[in-house]
Amino acid sequence: MRYIFNFPDIGEGLDEGTILEWYVKKGQSVKVGDSLVKMETDKVVADIPSPRDGVIAATFGKVGETIHVGNALVEIEIEGISGEAAQELVKETQAQMEAVEEEGAGVVGTLEVAGNNAFMPASNEGDFIKSEQVTSTTISHINKKALATPVARAMAKEMDVDINNVQGTGPGGRVMKEDIIKFKQQQSYITPKTVSDKKNDLSELIEIEKMTQIRKTIAKNMIQSKHNAAHMTVFDDVEVSELIHLRTKFKEKYASEGVKLNYLPFIIKATALALKKYKLLNSEMDMENGNIIYKKYYNIGIAVDTEDGLLVPVIKDVDKKSIKQLAIEIAEISEKARTRSIKLEDMKDGTFTITSFGSIGGKYAVPVINYPQAGILGIGRIFESPIVKNGQIVVGNTLPLSLSVDHRIVDGGEVTRFLNEIMNYLEEPVAMVME
Amino acid sequence: MNILQSYNLPDNSLFDGQGQEILVWKPDKTYIILGQRDSIDDAVEIENAKQENAIIMQRPSGGHSVVLTPKTVIVSMISREHDLTAIKSFFHDCNMKIIIALQKQNVEGLSIQGISDIVLNGRKIVGSSMYKGKDFLFFHAVVNLAENPNYIAQFLKHPKTEPEYRKNRKHEEFITSLNEQGYTIDVEKLKRDIE
Numbered sequence: 001m002r003y004i005f006n007f008p009d010i011g012e013g014l015d016e017g018t019i020l021e022w023y024v025k026k027g028q029s030v031k032v033g034d035s036l037v038k039m040e041t042d043k044v045v046a047d048i049p050s051p052r053d054g055v056i057a058a059t060f061g062k063v064g065e066t067i068h069v070g071n072a073l074v075e076i077e078i079e080g081i082s083g084e085a086a087q088e089l090v091k092e093t094q095a096q097m098e099a100v101e102e103e104g105a106g107v108v109g110t111l112e113v114a115g116n117n118a119f120m121p122a123s124n125e126g127d128f129i130k131s132e133q134v135t136s137t138t139i140s141h142i143n144k145k146a147l148a149t150p151v152a153r154a155m156a157k158e159m160d161v162d163i164n165n166v167q168g169t170g171p172g173g174r175v176m177k178e179d180i181i182k183f184k185q186q187q188s189y190i191t192p193k194t195v196s197d198k199k200n201d202l203s204e205l206i207e208i209e210k211m212t213q214i215r216k217t218i219a220k221n222m223i224q225s226k227h228n229a230a231h232m233t234v235f236d237d238v239e240v241s242e243l244i245h246l247r248t249k250f251k252e253k254y255a256s257e258g259v260k261l262n263y264l265p266f267i268i269k270a271t272a273l274a275l276k277k278y279k280l281l282n283s284e285m286d287m288e289n290g291n292i293i294y295k296k297y298y299n300i301g302i303a304v305d306t307e308d309g310l311l312v313p314v315i316k317d318v319d320k321k322s323i324k325q326l327a328i329e330i331a332e333i334s335e336k337a338r339t340r341s342i343k344l345e346d347m348k349d350g351t352f353t354i355t356s357f358g359s360i361g362g363k364y365a366v367p368v369i370n371y372p373q374a375g376i377l378g379i380g381r382i383f384e385s386p387i388v389k390n391g392q393i394v395v396g397n398t399l400p401l402s403l404s405v406d407h408r409i410v411d412g413g414e415v416t417r418f419l420n421e422i423m424n425y426l427e428e429p430v431a432m433v434m435e
Numbered sequence: 436m437n438i439l440q441s442y443n444l445p446d447n448s449l450f451d452g453q454g455q456e457i458l459v460w461k462p463d464k465t466y467i468i469l470g471q472r473d474s475i476d477d478a479v480e481i482e483n484a485k486q487e488n489a490i491i492m493q494r495p496s497g498g499h500s501v502v503l504t505p506k507t508v509i510v511s512m513i514s515r516e517h518d519l520t521a522i523k524s525f526f527h528d529c530n531m532k533i534i535i536a537l538q539k540q541n542v543e544g545l546s547i548q549g550i551s552d553i554v555l556n557g558r559k560i561v562g563s564s565m566y567k568g569k570d571f572l573f574f575h576a577v578v579n580l581a582e583n584p585n586y587i588a589q590f591l592k593h594p595k596t597e598p599e600y601r602k603n604r605k606h607e608e609f610i611t612s613l614n615e616q617g618y619t620i621d622v623e624k625l626k627r628d629i630e
Contacts, residue, residue, distance in 0.1 A: 010522060010567060022470055035569055038471075042596065043550045044522055045471045045497040046567035147518065286602065288557050293602070 003052055007073045010039070010046045015069045015213040016344065017041045019061050024074070028056045036074055039067070054078040063163055069213060130324035148175035155180045161187070207233065209335055214309040225371035230407040233366045234415055238423040239387055240399045246429050254327065263399075264302070264356055265326035267379055269432050270425035272298040272318040275352055278418040280410045282351050284372040292409065303336040305360070311337040312370060314350040323432075354379060363400045374409045377422070378402035399426065439475060442468075442492045444503075446511030446575055457532075459626040460510045462503040465489040470498040470564060483589045496575065498564035499594040506582040506612070508622055510629055511575040519572060522565060526551040529574045533561060533619050536628035537578075540616050549598025553578075557600075558611035580622070581614035 006015065008031045011105065017039040024036050035047040037059070054076040062065050094407075146164045148156070156163040159180060166183045168175035211219075243266055254261040275282040275298055277297040283294045298319040301312040313333040336342040346434030353370040358381035380400035401423070405415050425432050445460045467479055467489050475481060475491060484491060489502075503509060512529050530553055535543050548554045553561035553576075563576035579587075588606035592627040601609050613620050 010520070013527055018472065033569060040471050040497050041524070042494075043498045043563070044565045044567060045495060045524075049569055147516065153518075 001080050002057055003054065003076045003078050004072050005036075005051055005074050005076060006070050007039070007048070007067045009069045009213070010041065010044065010048075016066050017046075017069075018066050019063050020045065021063060022059055023047075024050075024056045024059065026056055026058060030054060030056060030076065031303055048073065050074075050076065052076050052078055061434070068340060096409070097167075144174050148154075152177045152180050159184050160273075197433045212308060218309050221371065222368055225369050228371050229371055231366070231369060231404055232407040232412070232415070233402060233404040234412070234419060235364050235403075236401050236419055236423065237385075237398045238401060238426050239396045240382060240426055241397045241427055243399075243429045244382070244397055254324065259324060259327050261323075261327050262332055263382075264330055264354070264379075265323045266426065266432070267356075267377075268300050268302075268315065268318055268326055268330075268354060269321075269323060270422045270429075271300060271354060271377060273425060273432060274418050274421035276319060277421055278414060280414055281405065281418050283374055283409060285374075285406070285409050295351045297349075297351065299349050299351045301347075301353035301373075303353060303355035304334050305352070306338050306340070310341065311342065311347065312350065312353060313337050313342055313346050316349070339394065344347065354375070358382065358400075364402045367402060367404045369404055369406055371406075375403060375405040375415075375418075378404070439469070440490060440492045442494050444468075444492070444509075446509065449511055449513040450571075452513070453515065456513050457630045458509075459507050459508075459629050460511070461622065462505055462507065462509065464505065465590075466503040467491045467500060468503060469498065469500045470495040471497075473500045477595070478592055480534070480590055480592060489590060494564070494566075494575070494581050496564035496566040496573065498562070499596070500591055501562055501577050502582075502587040502590050503577055504582050504586070506580055508578045508580055508620075508625065509575060510578060511573075513571055513573045515571045517572050519567065519570070522567060522572065525572050525574060526565065527565065528625065529576065530561070530563065532629050533576060533578065536625050537613075537620070539628050540618065540620055540624065542613065548600045551576075552598065554600070555611065555613070555616050558616075559609055560611055560613055560616070561592070578625075579610060579612040580620050584608075584610045584612065584615070 009015070010017070018041075019037060020040050021038040022036075023038065024030055024034070030036065030050040031053050032051065032190070033049045036056075037048050039046050039048055056074055057077045058075040060072045060074065064332070067073060084352065092299050104269055144382045146166065147168060148163055149164075149170065153163060155161075155177050156166070157173075161180055161184055163175055166175045166179050169179055170176040217264045240263075243263065247261060247263060247266070279294050282298060283292050285291075286293055297317060299314050299316045300318045301314045304311050304313060313336065315321075315329050315333065318326065321329070333342070333346060334344065350370060350373060352373055353367075353376040355365075355367050355376060356379040357365060358379050363380040363383070365378045365380075367376040369376050380402065382397055382399050384395050386393050387398075388394075389396070399417065403415065403419050410418075437518070444462070444466070446458050449456050449458060458626075465487055467484055469478055469491065471493065473493075479491060483489075510529070510533055515526065517525050517528075527547070530547055530551060534547075535544060537618060542555070544555055545560075546554050548559075551563045551565075552559045553563075559579075561576050561578045563574060566573040584607040587610060591606055593605070597603070
């Protein structure tokens with residue numbers, strides 16, 4: 001049978017790595033633990049060992065290519081396994097927790113389980129380390145980290161057991177899953193019922209699912225933004241009949257050239273022009289050194305709703321690009337985001353973000369700033385509404401806007417002027433090309 | 436001589452041993468050590484390297500290029516006992532050993548930023564990287580005791596990727612030395628405290 005081995009999280013918490021060197025090629029026999037490929041993440045070079053004996057049926061990716069965690073790395077033909085045994089192996093693989101054979105945990109379990117269960121806790125990046133925190137206890141903790149199989153580690157986490165307190169009976173003193181079970185049983189004689197015990201009673205009422213790396217990153221970024229920025233949001237409506245007219249006029253022409261024209265390129269362009277005028281909105285605050293950093297480049301992030309969660313690819317140097325160029329780039333980068341073929345470089349260096357939820361149906365929102373940027377513009381759904389034009393009530397087309405800013409950086413007056421500038425461009429889009 | 440040489444610095448010897456070992460050592464001359472992802476063209480100001488007779492090598496671990504000089508000290512650790520999936524915690528444990536040793540010499544205000552940098556007053560004083568082999572984790576870090584950041588900066592181009600806290604700062608603005616920050620480090624004591 002064929003066994004597909006996916007690139008595991010090597011424990012650094014990053015979601016991609018670059019292939020530095022292949023140690024194997026198609027047709028080559030491998031044993032459990034043989035190095036398959038040398039991968040590099042930001043700071044780590046890692047030899048990735050084979051999880052199975054077999055023959056390499058395919059390798060995925062060339063040297064220099066980036067592979068995302070969870071994507072296929074190699075396909076291994078496992079000799080001598082067929083029928084029921086193969087089915088069993090497939091089941092094992094699907095239930096990754098159970099796929100780990102503790103006997104071979106030194107290599108097999110290490111990587112397979114690491115993919116979903118061995119993410120490290122959020123880093124303590126930037127934490128100030130005080131002398132008094134560094135006690136002999138800390139040192140002793142460093143030296144007493146338990147050796148354990150991945151299954152045991154995951155089980156300990158699930159059962160709320162501190163694995164460092166468990167005496168291991170496996171090879172080299174490794175903590176095995178039986179050790180965890182025994183430890184838990186002993187504990188239950190002396191420990192009153194806890195919340196985690198009750199959780200087991202509720203297993204039919206709730207479902208627990210491991211968070212994806214994307215979800216963890218979103219959570220971390222959102223909390224970072226809410227903790228560090230002073231959020232303020234203003235709302236306004238802009239009449240966009242002229243914009244609709246302009247888009248309709250060019251839509252078919254663009255389509256004949258394979259370019260889908262929606263409203264986003266116009267909004268991005270209008271925002272970039274306004275950012276050039278109101279430079280605080282294109283800055284970030286450097287509290288550490290007491291500076292405001294103004295950016296003289298205009299890279300707009302676009303929040304893209306994907307099946308895996310929110311991604312924010314960045315369109316670079318927006319001010320230098322035409323509406324058509326922007327339309328092409330938006331389509332390309334959004335597709336990359338949705339298919340998860342996007343690279344980290346495509347999501348870096350944004351100076352301002354636009355989130356467009358109108359296509360789904362919302363009008364207004366309070367967008368969370370993509371920290372450390374100064375602002376984020378939310379675009380709602382265009383709707384028909386009565387407006388006064390030349391003293392007459394007529395049907396207008398209204399685009400709702402929601403602008404969140406970091407009030408530490410920019411005040412209400414400037415924010416309103418910035419939003420007015422965007423609205424002016426959208427109300428009279430020809431002004432964009434007259435700049 | 437500025438061609439890329441194979442890595443043969445003292446911590447190479449750790450690969451031959453067993454168990455957990457630590458080596459604290461000082462370079463005898465100026466070396467430019469490329470990370471696995473870097474090439475000389477991408478990372479090194481080659482004319483300056485030639486002028487200073489700096490030796491260029493490529494280490495087995497990740498990360499970008501660094502400069503080692505006799506005014507820096509290198510802390511290298513290898514573990515065959517640590518949980519091989521716990522790379523972050525190994526980075527943390529190794530860095531904590533360095534931080535504890537520096538704090539014993541009254542260095543205050545240290546923090547860990549980026550993936551594994553040790554930072555003082557917003558500037559980097561220790562950079563590190565790791566190599567995860569089949570059955571071991573290998574860590575090495577360069578601690579800038581007293582090297583002038585301008586001397587280091589002349590050899591290195593701006594890296595293609597950087598931690599968020601660097602904020603596009605030039606090498607000479609981003610890195611600092613303990614000496615520049617007002618600390619004189621007793622290397623023998625540092626070595627004893629770490630090893």
